[in-house]
Amino acid sequence: MRFCPDCGATTERRIPEDDDRERDICSKCSTIHYHNPKVIVGCIPEHQGKILMCKRAIEPRYGLWTLPAGFMENSETTAEGAARETWEEAAAIATEPTLYRIFDVPHISQVYMFYRCGVEGGRYGVGPESLETELVLPENIRWDELAFPVVRELLKEFIEDSHRGEFPVRHSVISLGRR
Numbered sequence: 001m002r003f004c005p006d007c008g009a010t011t012e013r014r015i016p017e018d019d020d021r022e023r024d025i026c027s028k029c030s031t032i033h034y035h036n037p038k039v040i041v042g043c044i045p046e047h048q049g050k051i052l053m054c055k056r057a058i059e060p061r062y063g064l065w066t067l068p069a070g071f072m073e074n075s076e077t078t079a080e081g082a083a084r085e086t087w088e089e090a091a092a093i094a095t096e097p098t099l100y101r102i103f104d105v106p107h108i109s110q111v112y113m114f115y116r117c118g119v120e121g122g123r124y125g126v127g128p129e130s131l132e133t134e135l136v137l138p139e140n141i142r143w144d145e146l147a148f149p150v151v152r153e154l155l156k157e158f159i160e161d162s163h164r165g166e167f168p169v170r171h172s173v174i175s176l177g178r179r
Contacts, residue, residue: 011033078113098115122135
């Protein structure tokens with residue numbers, strides 16, 4: 001950050017009093033600007049044993065398959081954000097979202113939260129960020145066409161948990177260099 005969004009003056013990086021890390025601080029109005037991690041929320045929408053997947057119409061990873069997910073918006077819960085992303089990307093109404101998976105990704109300052117959910121009436125479509133959507137049986141997932149390593153890990157765990165009929169909430173940290 002070079003300029004203060006509050007007054008337009010230049011900012012400087014330094015550690016504020018009673019803090020332990022550098023922040024952007026306005027040289028004029030002394031406002032401290034905090035930069036916090038981004039929260040990505042999404043769903044594993046399931047209907048009759050099939051998983052609703054989206055083929056990306058945007059970068060990064062244009063043309064590859066993923067689950068409906070995106071940045072959480074202000075004034076919504078993580079579950080509301082995950083359901084909204086499912087609607088926006090797959091024109092599907094998420095039913096009974098249940099927290100399933102958390103990934104901390106500190107090297108890019110992100111947290112991913114995924115919910116298991118149903119698909120109301122099995123109805124879905126294509127949103128503006130998807131080229132196509134499809135309900136896919138687990139054995140027909142295009143593993144070599146998945147957009148993100150996190151989605152691969154998430155789907156493998158989900159399939160294993162589906163076979164067991166148990167869905168514990170899992171949490172892990174993805175470190176730089178780990179795929």
